[in-house]
Every structure is written in structure tokens, then in C-alpha cells.
Amino acid sequence: MADENVFITEATIEGAEDGPLAGKRVAVKDNISTEGVRTTCGSDMLADYVPPYDATVVQRLKAAGATIVGKTNMDEFGMGSTTETSAFGPTDNPAAPGHVPGGSSGGSAAAVAGDYADLALGTDTGGSIRNPAAFCGVVGIKPTYGLVSRYGLVAYANSLEQIGPLAPTVEEAAALLDVVAGPDDNDATTRQESEARRASDSRAGDARETGANSNYADAADGDVEGLTVGVPTELVEGVDEGVRESFEAALDDLRDQGVETVDVSLPSVETAVQAYYVVAMSEASSNLARYDGVRYGVSGGYEGNWNESFADSREEGFGEEVKRRVLLGTYALSAGYHDKYYAKAQDARAWIQRDFDAAFDEADVLASPTMPVPPFELGESLDDPLQLYLADANTVPVNLANLPAISVPAGETDGLPVGMQFVGPAFGEHAIVRAASALE
Structure with a gap:
């Protein structure tokens, strides 16, 4: 474990004696608050921060009987796709030694792949659960926005x-x-079961049954007879040849089980990566303003003026990728550029949502390779951040549209794991779980 650098902090947090997760070891990404156990976000800025409270999801884990075994390594503040921007060093991939585990939840995926934990929690802003799930050969679910409480998640x-x-x-x-899904009074973005069910029913019939606190595990029955799977051509074009072969083989497997596949188009996804990074970086520049050495973070000293102290704190506490995204996000929100960049990115987001709605008129779920490439070698991608951003092309549209998606193992290429992604309509977790279970 030490060699793979899976955990930033190892700890044992006991849950209730009984519950659906009794006896299960669960690893928790280090941007999710745990009372009395430090939560660093993979950053020197929070290297000594110890939260005074549990995130809602942690409360629910403990109530379900889980034993939390540690806080997992991650890209700093979730900014990265390889778990190499962590201030605590990179994580190796147990499923493909010498390669990255994906990111930003790479430590959580590696914990499961290396059997350091039975289960793990990650976070997904633009693919940060599905990417490492694909790279580490495990299963990862990005829920519909509002299904799981974000209270206690460092934003x-x-x-x-x-x-x-x-x-x-x-x-x-x-x-x-x-265990972790359901409304939370501490998070106004969570949805009540009745709201979630109405949202689902307005998009589809009983094939897309859902609602908070539903039994999603029951949907993993592998029965996909009569299911229609849409394949967005834009998310298959240009992928690595070996990845594409594994994806096509998985589609053939589904067809043998009674699935009908249809080609669908999502023309707006050509703008998704650009729109995503403008939105994400803009929100990051606002959220990370609190790390000024006074409210949170390392001190910038007390000599000179406040601006110098603020700058010194952020220079010392933030890594290069975080600085890059804060600068770009601040620029996009600045006077004279807000309408040129941020407002247009929000327009593109609405266009992406409309394209997904149209695709779900033709199919129950959509399928694509999770990642267009197999896992990078450690150190291979750090010198080209733009290429790393473009590797998120298949995952970021889902977050922009606030939809659920799952990555499930779909074979290998040259001995490296390949993942297949299923995307469902809002609160359509049952459908994507059922489709994914058919490949196991």
C-alpha cells in the first residue's frame, strides 16, 4: 500500500454494529469531511485541517455499519485526471502498475482495485469517479445531481x-x-423522492423508474431484454483503436442478450470540454477564495499589507494546476469577459442538455467508452494539460447536463483496463445499473 500511495491518512472509524454495510471496509476521498480526521483535499493548503463535523454521506456510512479505513489520495482540490497533482505524491494503479489510476478520485478507485477497501466514495465533477473506475477496472457511479447530499464536501x-x-x-x-442517496436538510440541492420521481416520469415511463431512497441494488439483475441503447457517434469517433474494439465487443455482448442498439447524435458535445472548463474554473476561482491564510489555509505571514499576505499564502499552499485553474476562472468572470466566456459556456450547457433530451427520445440509455484512451503511464501526461483536459471529452457532458452515469469494466487493451459508460436520463439510476450489470 505504501508503494501505491492509496491513502493520505489511514484511520479506523467504526460504524454501527448492525446495518447493510456491517463488516464492509469503506475508503473515503479526502475532500469529504470526517470529524476528527484530517481532510486535506490533496493540498498543502489544508495539510493540517481537521473538520469538526462529518459530511452527511459519512454519517450515513457509519449508521449503515461501515468501517471507514482511511482518506484516499486525490488530485489537489479535485483538479486533475490522474491523481498526479496531489501534494502527497501520485498514486500507482494496482490494476496496471506503472500507470495512473485516473483522477481525481484515483485513490478511491485504487483502494478498491487493490483490495485495501471493499467499497469507496469518490466525487465526480467532470468524470472524476468514472475515469478512475475505467482506468482501475472497477465500477463507478456518478449520480444525478441532487440525488446525494454534498453537505461536508469541500467545494x-x-x-x-x-x-x-x-x-x-x-x-x-x-x-x-x-445507503448515501436521499434528501438532506443541510443541502438544498438534494431532491425529495416525490420530486425525483416526477422528474423521471416526465422524461420517460416505468422503464426509467427512480426516486431517492430507492433500492438501486435490485436493478442489478442483468435483465436487459428489450432495452434500447443509444450510441452517440461523437463519443466513439477518435477513440483509441484498442478501446474501440473492447467497446464494440461489449455492445455485441449486449445485443446477444436482447438489447437493441441505435446510433444517436449529440452535436453539442464538440463544445462540452470548453464549456465545462470555463464553468468549473469559474466556480473554482470563487470557491477557493476562502483559502487566504486567515479563514483557511497556510498563513502568509503578518508583515506587509494584506494583499501580499494573501498572495504568499496561496503561492505556498496551492499547486500549479490549482493556480492555473483559479487564474483562468478569475479571468473568465472578470469585467468585460463574463459575457464573452462564462455566459456563453452556460448557453452551451443548455444546448447539451437539449441534445441529451432528444437522444433519450430514441433510447433508454446511452453508451460510450468511458475514456477515449487506456491509462497513461505515470508522468506521461503532466507536461500537456490541454491534452489531459481533452481526455475528459466523454465524461464532462454528463455533468453539464446533470445526468447519472456509470462506468463498468469492458475488457482490456494491451493488458490495460477499458471502461464502458452508460448514461441515463435524470434520476434514471435504475436503468444504468441494469444495463451495466448485464456486462458482468
Whole structure:
């Protein structure tokens, strides 16, 4: 474990004696608050921060009988796709040694893949659960926005991020989602069951049954007879040849089980990566303003003026990727540029949502490769941040549209794991769980 650098902090937090997760070891990403156990967000800025309270999802884990075994390594403040921007060093991939585990929830996926935990929680702002799930050969679910409470999650991009499960199997991931899902009085963005069900019913019939506190694990029955799977052509074009072969083989498997596949189009996704990074970086620049050495973070000293102290704190506490995103986000929100960049990104977001709505008129769920490439070698991608951003092309549209998605193992290419992503309509977790379980 030490060699793979899975945990930032190892700890044992006992849960209730009984419950659906009794006897299960659960790892928790280090941007989710745990009372009395430090929560660093993978950053020197919070290296010594110890929260005075539990996040709602942690409360629910403990009430369900889980034993939390540690806080997992992550890209600093969730900003990265490889878990190499962590101030605590990179994490190796247990499923593909010498390669990245994906990010930003790479430590959580590695904990499951390396059997350091039975289950794990990660967070997904633009693919940060599904990316490491694909790279580590495990299952990861990004829930519909509002299904899982974000109370106690250290904010990166509020309108995009969701907490979700990682597990060895679809059923286990869905069972963990059962535990943490549901409305929370401390998070106004969560949805009541009746609201969620109405939202789902307005988009589809009983094939997309859902609602907070539903039994998602029961949907992992592998019965996909009569299911229609849409394949967005834009998310398959240009992917690595080996990844595409694994994806096509998985589609053939589904067809053999009674699935009908249809081609669908999401023309707006060509703008998704650009829109995502403008929105995410803008929200990050606002959220990270609190780390000034006074309210949170390392002190910038007490000599000179406040601006110098503030700058010194952030220079010392933040890594290069965080600085890059804060600067770009501040620029996008600045006077004279807000309408040029941020407002247009929100327009693109609405366009993406409309395209998904149209695609779900033709299919029950959508399928694509989770990642267009297999896992990078450690150190390979750090010198080209733009190429790293473009690797998120298949995952970020889901967050912009606030939809649920799951990544499930779909074979290998050159001995490296490949993931298949299923996307459902809002609160359509049952449908994506059922589709994914058919590949196991």
C-alpha cells in the first residue's frame, strides 16, 4: 500500500454494529469531511485541517455499519485526471502498475482495485469517479445531481459535482448508492423522492423508474431484454483503436442478450470540454477564495499589507494546476469577459442538455467508452494539460447536463483496463445499473 500511495491518512472509524454495510471496509476521498480526521483535499493548503463535523454521506456510512479505513489520495482540490497533482505524491494503479489510476478520485478507485477497501466514495465533477473506475477496472457511479447530499464536501464546482460510489461490482456500487442517496436538510440541492420521481416520469415511463431512497441494488439483475441503447457517434469517433474494439465487443455482448442498439447524435458535445472548463474554473476561482491564510489555509505571514499576505499564502499552499485553474476562472468572470466566456459556456450547457433530451427520445440509455484512451503511464501526461483536459471529452457532458452515469469494466487493451459508460436520463439510476450489470 505504501508503494501505491492509496491513502493520505489511514484511520479506523467504526460504524454501527448492525446495518447493510456491517463488516464492509469503506475508503473515503479526502475532500469529504470526517470529524476528527484530517481532510486535506490533496493540498498543502489544508495539510493540517481537521473538520469538526462529518459530511452527511459519512454519517450515513457509519449508521449503515461501515468501517471507514482511511482518506484516499486525490488530485489537489479535485483538479486533475490522474491523481498526479496531489501534494502527497501520485498514486500507482494496482490494476496496471506503472500507470495512473485516473483522477481525481484515483485513490478511491485504487483502494478498491487493490483490495485495501471493499467499497469507496469518490466525487465526480467532470468524470472524476468514472475515469478512475475505467482506468482501475472497477465500477463507478456518478449520480444525478441532487440525488446525494454534498453537505461536508469541500467545494470545487458546486453546480457540477456529486459524491458517488466505487466498488468491485455493479450490485455493490448500487448498494452503496442506496445507503448515501436521499434528501438532506443541510443541502438544498438534494431532491425529495416525490420530486425525483416526477422528474423521471416526465422524461420517460416505468422503464426509467427512480426516486431517492430507492433500492438501486435490485436493478442489478442483468435483465436487459428489450432495452434500447443509444450510441452517440461523437463519443466513439477518435477513440483509441484498442478501446474501440473492447467497446464494440461489449455492445455485441449486449445485443446477444436482447438489447437493441441505435446510433444517436449529440452535436453539442464538440463544445462540452470548453464549456465545462470555463464553468468549473469559474466556480473554482470563487470557491477557493476562502483559502487566504486567515479563514483557511497556510498563513502568509503578518508583515506587509494584506494583499501580499494573501498572495504568499496561496503561492505556498496551492499547486500549479490549482493556480492555473483559479487564474483562468478569475479571468473568465472578470469585467468585460463574463459575457464573452462564462455566459456563453452556460448557453452551451443548455444546448447539451437539449441534445441529451432528444437522444433519450430514441433510447433508454446511452453508451460510450468511458475514456477515449487506456491509462497513461505515470508522468506521461503532466507536461500537456490541454491534452489531459481533452481526455475528459466523454465524461464532462454528463455533468453539464446533470445526468447519472456509470462506468463498468469492458475488457482490456494491451493488458490495460477499458471502461464502458452508460448514461441515463435524470434520476434514471435504475436503468444504468441494469444495463451495466448485464456486462458482468
